Amino acid sequence: IATFSIFLQKMTTDINDLKSTMLSLKSLMEKMETRVIEAEGQINELEEELTAHDTKTQQLEIKISANVAKLDNLENRSCRNNVHIIGFPEGVKNWNPITFLSSVLPAILGLPANLPLDIEKAHHSLGLHLNLGQRPRAFIAKFLRFPTKEKLLRAARDRQTVEWQGHRISVFLELLRDLQLKRQRFVRIHQQLRERGLKFGIFYSAMLKITY
Template sequence: NKTKQNKTKIMKLERTPSVVANAMSERPEIPEPSGDITADIKTILTSLQQISVAISDIKLCNKDTLDRLTSMETHLTESDERLSAAEACIVMLTSTVADLRDKIDDQENRAHRNNIRILGFPEGVEQGNPSKFLEEALPALLKLPAGTDISTERAHRSLAPRPGPGQRPRPFIIKLLRFPVKELLLRSARDLGTLEWEGHKILLFPDLSRALQDRRRQFLSVKRILRDKMIKYGLFYPATLRVTYKGMTSSFATAEEAEK
C-alpha cells in the first residue's frame, strides 16, 4: 500500500509543473494605453487582480509540491531505517547460524571421540562379525603387547553401497569402549608407518566429520613442506597445527598463518 501511495504521489508531483505552466499561460495580456486614463486604470487593476490570482495558484502548487517532497523524504528515511534494520538482522542471523553450525559439528566430533576409521580390509573378510574380526586382527597388525584389551562397543562398514569387484572396499568404522585404547591404536599405526594385512595396505584415521576433515585437509601442503625440511609438527584437535623449530613451538589455526 505504501508503495502504491508513493507512486501516486510521484505521478502527482510530475503533473505539478504542468499546473504551474497553465497558471503562467493564463496571465492576462496588458493592452496598449487607450488614451482614456480611467479606462486604462481599470484595465490595469483587472490585470493585477488576475495576476494576483495566478500567483496564489502558483503558491498553492508550490506548497503542495513541498508537502509531497517532505512526505517522500519521510518515506525514504523510513525505508532506509527498515533496510538498515534488516541488514543488521541478517548479519546477526548469519553469525548465529555459523555459531550453531560450529556447535553441531563439535557435538558430532565429540560423539565420534572413540571412533576409528580403518581403510584397506577387503570386503567380506569380517564374515558378518566386524567387531570380532577387528579385535583379533588389529593387535597383530599393530604389534600390540600380548593381552592388550581393545574391546569395541560396535563396528561396521560405512553405509555406502557394497562395492563391486575391483572397486575400493568400504572402510570399517569402529567405536572403542575406551578413549586411551583409540589413542594407542592410532599412535601404534603412526609409529609403524606402513601397515599391511595379507598384501593389503591398511590405514587408520580418526573418525571426523566432513567439515572438520576439510579444515584439517587445508594443512596438507604445509605438512608436506615440514616433512621435507625435517621439522617436527603435529596436527591437534580440532584443527590446530603445532610446529616445533629450534626449540620454539608455534600453533597455527589456519594454513595461511602457517605458510607465513
C-alpha cells in the same frame, strides 16, 4: 479612448489570470513541498527500519554461526572415539566386524595380541554393496576408551605401511569434513617436520603441537 479602455480591461484581465495562475502554482508548490517533506520522513523511517533489520540479521547470522560451530564441535567430539579403517575387502563383512577387527588390528599394527580394544560397535560406511575390484567401503569402529583409540592411531602412524593379506590398510580418525579440511592445511608442515626428525601431533580440534 475607447480602444485604450478596452486595452486596459484586457490587461487587467490578463494580470488577474496571471495572478490566479501564480497562486495556483504557489499552492501546487506548497503541496509538493509538503509531499517531499513527508516522503523524506518516510524514507528516513524506512532507512532506520532497514538499519535495524540489517543489525538484527547480522546478530542472527552471528548466533546461527555460533550454534553451527557448537553443533559441529559436539558432533566432532561425539566421533572422537571413532576410527575409519579403509582397505579391507568387501568379503570380510560376512565376519562379525567387532570380532574381525579385534583380532586383525593388533596383528597388522604390531600391537600386543592380548590388547583389549574394547570396540563398542563397528560397521561399514553407508553405500551400495560393491563388486570385486572396486574400492571397498570403510569400516567405522567406535572404541569405548579414548586412550585405546589413540594407541591404535599412533601405531598406524608409526608404521610406514599397514597391510593385510596383500591389501593396504589405512587407519585414521573420523572427523567432519570442515575439520578435516582444517587439519589438511598442516600436511606440508607434517612432511617438513618428519624430514627434520621433529616430533609433532595434531590436537583437537586443529592445533599443531611440536616437541623439540
